[in-house]
Amino acid sequence: MNPLRAAAPAGGPAQPASKILDPSELARDRELVARILAGEERAFEELLATYGARLLAVAARFCREEHDAQDVVQDAMLSAFKGLGSYTGDARLYTWLHRIVVNAALMRLRARRRRPEQSIEELLPTFTAAGHHREPPRRWDEPASAKLERSETRKQIRHLIEQLPEPFRVVVLLRDIEELDTAETAQVLDITEQAVKTRLHRARQALRTLLERHLTGSEP
Amino acid sequence: MNCKDLRDKLYRYFEGLLPNAEEEAIDRHAEACPECAGLLKQWSETTCRDLLDFIDDYVDGTLAESVRTVFERHLAICTQCVDYLDGYRKAIDGARALGKAERAAPPASMPPELIAAILAARKEKRS
Incomplete structure (x- = not known):
């Protein structure tokens, strides 16, 4: 066995410190979600106006085509609206939406994958x-x-x-x-x-x- | 053959690229020099390929001290791994700097037609 392996202790590296959350921002997010769940039409538009552009930029980093990025954001926003009741308010709403957009982008990439995988x-x-x-x-x-x-x-x-x-x-x-x-x-x-x-x-x-x-x- | 000559020829020695006479000169020097004998032992025990397996934890600073010591002992005698590590760090730093810049950049505005499409699709799903 090489000395690097012999010297390696059991167990992995320490976990990174958790991110610090601002309580007032969390409260604003919870309030916005509550208004959407209460059926306030303008609240969902407010969510799109607040986070839409940043989320579109996230989708664009994954998708090679602009129209794919737009479709991803549309799919993600609809699925976010459907699952809004599961938003617990423990994390920033943007973080929650970001994960949904990332998942939607990955699904889109999987569906788009046609050509044989290039070797690394x-x-x-x-x-x-x-x-x-x-x-x-x-x-x-x-x-x-x-x-x-x-x-x-x-x-x-x-x-x-x-x-x-x-x-x-x-x-x-x-x-x-x-x-x-x-x-x-x-x-x-x-x-x-x-x-x-x-x-x-x-x-x-x-x-x-x-x-x-x-x-x-x-x-x- | 002195200690510096031996150090300069380590790679070629282990890859069998040296003439026999030079190989023998290295062996003779190592027999008389405990420090160089240790270097030969160390070089034969930890290879550049071994080092690569631990490079991410080393760069992240999460490598246990015992492993880090072995890692750094190899770096001290292998300029190839020093150069490889330097470039590896730059690749990571470059990707992270890109991420930081892209996340910080003000996003282009959301196209109104996309907002309209989302609102329309939402209405359609609800009805």
């Missing part, structure tokens, strides 16, 4: 029989890494994420872009937390490869 293997590092890097990883110079902060480079990173095979693109969107935690990601993808970690790990390795090729000008 070509983007993963390879090792010699002795376990060392076959291709020496390249270090990016400081100007290149400073570019990460610039908006045009952010656009490039968005473009590189879009190149990942679908299951890997989705896990990066959920964990690093939408900031769902591992348990939430496992729930929306209906896979185990370990599977989320493994998939994210491979996605990040692939993203590193794409970024290295982009920043060092070594794209094939």
Whole structure:
């Protein structure tokens, strides 16, 4: 057994600290929901006006086509309205709606998936029989890494994420872009937390490869 | 052969890429130098592939101290893994910075026709 495995203790890493909620914002959310449930027509319109644009932006991050994003938001809002009675008021209404939009977007992506899944293997590092890097990883110079902060480079990173095979693109969107935690990601993808970690790990390795090729000008 | 030469040739030594004479020189040096003998042992026990399995927990700072010590011992002798780790962090930071910027950006307004479609569909479902 290698020393890294031998040294690993039982049990996983500590859980992240829970998010702090503002009681007055929660009270406003509960009141809005109560008005919708009481049949106040304008209250639902208010919900759309308050959260609709942000939720559409979430859907657009998952869907490649604008009309798909709009359909996702429509489906999600209808299903939110139907299930509004189950909103407990323990979390922000936006958070609750966000999860519904994410679920609707994932359903849409599953329905859209037609072409055969592209393999990620070509983007993963390879090792010699002795376990060392076959291709020496390249270090990016400081100007290149400073570019990460610039908006045009952010656009490039968005473009590189879009190149990942679908299951890997989705896990990066959920964990690093939408900031769902591992348990939430496992729930929306209906896979185990370990599977989320493994998939994210491979996605990040692939993203590193794409970024290295982009920043060092070594794209094939 | 001195300690620095040995360090520079570690990768090629373990990959069998060195001429026999140089391999023998490394073995002879390690027999006389406990520090380099330890380095050879360490290099043979923990590989770059092993390190990759623990990289996420290392980056997140959730790696147990005992594992982190082994991880960092490998980093101290392997510039390839230092460079790999550096790029891996940048990939994560890049994705997270993108997420932060996209979430903070003011969203485009909700198209009125979409609002109308949702309200109409809702009415239809209720009736």
